[in-house]
Amino acid sequence: MADIKNILLVGVGGQGIILASKILAKGLMSVGFDVKMSEVHGMAQRGGSVTTQVRFGEKIYSPIIGKGQADILVSFEKMEAVRWIDHLKKDGKVVVNDYEIPSAPILIGSAEYPKGIVEELQSKTNVTIFKAADIAKGLGNIKTMNIVMVGALVKAMGIDNIDWEEVIKNTVKEKFVDINIKALRKGMEQI
Amino acid sequence: MKKFLTGNEAVARGAYEAGITVASAYPGTPSTEILENVALYKEDIYAEWAPNEKVALEVTIGASIAGARALAAMKHVGVNVAADPFFTYSYTGVNGGLVIVSADDPGMHSSQNEQDNRMYAKFSKAAMVEPSDSQESKDFVKTAIEISEKFDTPVLFRMTTRICHSKGIVEFGEREETPMKKYEKNIPKYVAAPANARALHVKVEDRLKKLEEFSNTTELNRFEWNDKKIGIITSGVAYQYSKEVFGDKVSYLKLGFTFPLPMQKIKEFAAQVETLYIIEELEPYIEEQVKAAGVNCIGKDIIPRVGELNPDIIAKAILGEEREIIKFDESKTVGRPPTMCAGCPHRGFYYALSKKKNIMVTGDIGCYTLGSAAPLSAMDTCICMGSSISTGHGAQRAFQKNGIDKRVVTVIGDSTFFHTGINSLIDIAYNKSSTVTVILDNRITGMTGHQENPGTGYTLQGEKTGMINIPKLCKAIGIPNVRTVNPLKLNEVNEALDEALASDEPSVIITRWPCVLKRLSQEDVEEFGNERIVCEVNEDSCRGCKICTQTGCPAIEFDSNIKKARIDENMCVGCEVCLQACPFDAIEKAGV
Numbered sequence: 164m165a166d167i168k169n170i171l172l173v174g175v176g177g178q179g180i181i182l183a184s185k186i187l188a189k190g191l192m193s194v195g196f197d198v199k200m201s202e203v204h205g206m207a208q209r210g211g212s213v214t215t216q217v218r219f220g221e222k223i224y225s226p227i228i229g230k231g232q233a234d235i236l237v238s239f240e241k242m243e244a245v246r247w248i249d250h251l252k253k254d255g256k257v258v259v260n261d262y263e264i265p266s267a268p269i270l271i272g273s274a275e276y277p278k279g280i281v282e283e284l285q286s287k288t289n290v291t292i293f294k295a296a297d298i299a300k301g302l303g304n305i306k307t308m309n310i311v312m313v314g315a316l317v318k319a320m321g322i323d324n325i326d327w328e329e330v331i332k333n334t335v336k337e338k339f340v341d342i343n344i345k346a347l348r349k350g351m352e353q354i
Numbered sequence: 355m356k357k358f359l360t361g362n363e364a365v366a367r368g369a370y371e372a373g374i375t376v377a378s379a380y381p382g383t384p385s386t387e388i389l390e391n392v393a394l395y396k397e398d399i400y401a402e403w404a405p406n407e408k409v410a411l412e413v414t415i416g417a418s419i420a421g422a423r424a425l426a427a428m429k430h431v432g433v434n435v436a437a438d439p440f441f442t443y444s445y446t447g448v449n450g451g452l453v454i455v456s457a458d459d460p461g462m463h464s465s466q467n468e469q470d471n472r473m474y475a476k477f478s479k480a481a482m483v484e485p486s487d488s489q490e491s492k493d494f495v496k497t498a499i500e501i502s503e504k505f506d507t508p509v510l511f512r513m514t515t516r517i518c519h520s521k522g523i524v525e526f527g528e529r530e531e532t533p534m535k536k537y538e539k540n541i542p543k544y545v546a547a548p549a550n551a552r553a554l555h556v557k558v559e560d561r562l563k564k565l566e567e568f569s570n571t572t573e574l575n576r577f578e579w580n581d582k583k584i585g586i587i588t589s590g591v592a593y594q595y596s597k598e599v600f601g602d603k604v605s606y607l608k609l610g611f612t613f614p615l616p617m618q619k620i621k622e623f624a625a626q627v628e629t630l631y632i633i634e635e636l637e638p639y640i641e642e643q644v645k646a647a648g649v650n651c652i653g654k655d656i657i658p659r660v661g662e663l664n665p666d667i668i669a670k671a672i673l674g675e676e677r678e679i680i681k682f683d684e685s686k687t688v689g690r691p692p693t694m695c696a697g698c699p700h701r702g703f704y705y706a707l708s709k710k711k712n713i714m715v716t717g718d719i720g721c722y723t724l725g726s727a728a729p730l731s732a733m734d735t736c737i738c739m740g741s742s743i744s745t746g747h748g749a750q751r752a753f754q755k756n757g758i759d760k761r762v763v764t765v766i767g768d769s770t771f772f773h774t775g776i777n778s779l780i781d782i783a784y785n786k787s788s789t790v791t792v793i794l795d796n797r798i799t800g801m802t803g804h805q806e807n808p809g810t811g812y813t814l815q816g817e818k819t820g821m822i823n824i825p826k827l828c829k830a831i832g833i834p835n836v837r838t839v840n841p842l843k844l845n846e847v848n849e850a851l852d853e854a855l856a857s858d859e860p861s862v863i864i865t866r867w868p869c870v871l872k873r874l875s876q877e878d879v880e881e882f883g884n885e886r887i888v889c890e891v892n893e894d895s896c897r898g899c900k901i902c903t904q905t906g907c908p909a910i911e912f913d914s915n916i917k918k919a920r921i922d923e924n925m926c927v928g929c930e931v932c933l934q935a936c937p938f939d940a941i942e943k944a945g946v
Contacts, residue, residue: 175690188358188521198358199487200521203463210908211692225598226487226520226591229666231677245686249679265911266690271729271903272912277686287680305924 167220169228170320172312173247174239175264176213179309182334184215186313190330191219191322199226210267212243237316239295239309240264241280248288257290258315258354260308291319293353299346307339307346314350323351355526361491361517364524365455366391368495369425370398372451373532376417377401378410380773381802382429383464384518385457389427390805393814398529403805403814406739406773407432411439411454418443418452418508419544421535423499427455430471431738435774437474442546443508444480445554447561450535451502453495454480455511457518460635461662464801466719466738468661470636475510475613479558481565482510482613483574486593488522490610496530497574501611503535505565506557510613514635516591516662566614574610575619581605584672585627587620587640587651591663592633598665599673615640617647624649631672635663694724696909697927699796699867701730703841705905705931706848707792708732710855713761714753716746718775720767721801721869722794729904733765740774742766747778747787754788761855763790769799769807772822776831782860783832790854791833791862793824794841796869797878804872811877828862841865844934870927888926888944889933891919895940902932902941 170187174180184200191198196219203213216228230249235256238244244259251257261281268274284290293315299308310331317323331343359367365388369377377399379389393401404410407428414424428436433456440454456474459465475482483498485491491513498509542550569575584604588596593608607623609616624630624644632641632653641653656671657663669675694701704725707715717723717733718741726733735745746764753760766775771793782789799805806812811821828836835857839846847865854861868878891902898917902910909925910932912918921932923944933941 176692192356192358192523197523198521200358201516202360202519202521210690210695212690223522224594225665226516226522226594227664229664229677231679242687243690245682246690248682251680253678253680266688267693267727267906267908268688270908270911271906272900272914274688275914277688280686283683283686287682 167218167223168320169233170217170316171228171233171236171247171250172215172217172239173236173243174213175243176210178239179306180213180215180239183309183313184217186310186327186330186334187217187316189334190317190325190327191217193330194325197221197223199223201226212246214247235316235320237312239312242266242277244284245277245280248284251288255288256319257284257288258312258319259284259290259292260295260312261292262294262296262308291315291354295350298349302342302345302349304342307342310343310346311350314347315353316350318351318354357524357526358521359488359492359524360387360519360521361485361488361513362387362519363391364488364491365427365495365511365513366394367524367526368492370395371492371527371529372423372496372499373530374423374425374453374495374499375399375534376414376422376424377426378404378413379427380404380407380410380432381799381805382432382457383802384459384515385427385429385432385455385513386802386805387518388455388457389814392425396815401814403807405808407436408439411436414452415439415443418448418450419537420449421537422450423532424450425453425455425495428457429465430456430458430469431465431467433471433474435739440474440480440508441478444478445551445558446544446546447506447557448502448508449537451499452508453498453502453511454508455513458512458514458636460514463515466736468636470639471510472512472612472639473637475512478510479562480510480613481505481507481611482512483610484512484590484612485517485610486590486608487517488520488524491517492524494574494610501568505561505568507561507565512590512612514591562614566617569611569614569616570618572611575616576608577619577623578606578608582626583628585623585630586633587623587630587644588633589640590635592635595663595665595668596633599669609640612640615643617643620644621647621649624651633657633668691727692724693727693906693908694721695870696907696925697870697929699841699865699869699929700725700794701905701907702844702929702931703792703794703847703865704730704732705935706844706851707763710763710851712759713763713855714746714749716742716749716762716764718742718766718770720770722765722767725765727906729906739770740766740778743775743778743789743791744781746789746791747782747785750787750789761788761790763792763851765792765794767800768793768795768797768809768824769805771824772808776827779828779833779862780831787860788858789860790851791860793862793864795824795864795866796872797866798869798872800869800871804869811875824864833862834859835861836864837862838864838866841867842929842931844931870929887928887946888923889921889928889930889941890923890944891921892940892942893918895938897938897940899937902936905931905935907932
């Protein structure tokens, strides 16, 4: 099973994680991999912690990634990286969007957004942290943050030889193609 | 052609390829996308949202008796609602093939229980298939239709969340254009009156014998011979998990047709392997039958019957293997429970309700179930679809009969009201309950991702249709006090609640405002407008009392450094609930 790779995308409902994983799966399929992907729907989406799991290789059975099994953890939100870190392989990579979305207990003042997350991640994992939101804003649309993350992910995973720009062209609406390709490139530059 | 599909999308494709022409469902996670995708084959399949699962199943039973191939889809608890027609249609048998999809939710990602609906096949004596991935989800629909027609039985098509919502590569086939079967009047078969039903039951028992023969010969139940020290009998996603753990190192009996079980094949398999494991999610459905047949096996002694299964649980249970895990400081995370969205019309109503004293609130199933969460904590019960009104009535009567001074408010969404709430409201009117019923009409079925319903004016396949007029309906049932309010206006809600609580007669309050995520129809824009002027905190006036945070709005954050509230301008939609809640007028409309 050594040739199977596991990508765990985590974040908060509404951050565009499903589109990101759709692009990822399309690209991986285009070069002949077997791919499985698992998503979360329903109640959990309402501002809750969400995850999409993508597995690829010659032949994939289980659609889900176990604890200690992810080759890479891509977190669209800072605190979510910590929540899912137990799914990371010991020598796995972490890519984190330096972006905070306070959860309900923090908003009502009964808890504080945790401090020292970056230091904790740096001390225990091979982590790259950058501000994907600022990059996306700089491009003119904060919603392209998800594609910035895809760019960083494909570079970090060493699957940047796939024609991701072509995949984006075939996935997003025509008027958003250019900005998303820019977002992809910017993301790749972060690694 | 190959496509990357969820199990649900694959079932829809399977319905198309199997020549199905009628499909009906009520939305429910994890089944919802099945009908949404069937509906896309507009030319070939009539697809509809029914008000509930019983209706959906009956619609497809009618189509099947008429001679068409048909499919009904529902979540596991939906089968409870549809159980009545299901059991009897198993007696009568079909004309055109009928597939009933049950999407179970082990782990309760979005459900109130994790019942294992494989039990329904055994209970109803209908045949059952269980796909284990997206490809099988497509292929098995056609197979199930063939089984249904060949053996004269409806077929239960049992899926689980991980099959429904996982994507895999699916190879497409062609649509099989099947002429509709001839409808012939057949009273002994289709009129399940006692005299006929007695004969039907005999036929059903005979059918089971034939189905078991089929189960023992079909390729849906197949051996995968490898080393014979360990043998595993498994089905559904548990098969994929088992393959993940053991690969080609052990032998498998992979079951795709799981009722009746292929007991002959099972015995043959058991005789050849040293240790036999049954790996199944939730109940020991296979294990109990295998043991009853006198075959020794290991199952639920080591595989938990609670919660969702995964490869790690199997590896630990059978091999004693666990992966090394990076441990992190738990203080570095704070929980992230789901919340009602910023601008959710339910928030204003719940905020007002949460201030009422000495009441019990019976709730129901939908996004508004989140009204039970802190800081609102304004819902006391949630049992099943449509239960709020009737449980509320029962509680109110119990309080009254036993001399306890407490009032009951029941809360239900529009789609849930149409589902099974209407019957309960009839009970309220008929039995003169003083219960206060609140129908939260957000103009859409929200939680499952915005499906049309009998109140929205559109059908599943996008046609315009009539809208149920809820106030008129309530009046027609016989509710004397019916009032419609804007849930974002706290005064209106308060007044309506106070008035209803002061009355001994049945009262209904309808809160009418669209879900903040709804794509507004022309009618919605005309009725509700679509301006968005965000709210902002005037820091000079804010005294840091945190009352606005008690609305539970995710756009409001309390900054404990400066002891002031702050509103996220990107999230706020200007619903003004916080503005009304603030006792110091410190929240204002931006630029106004």
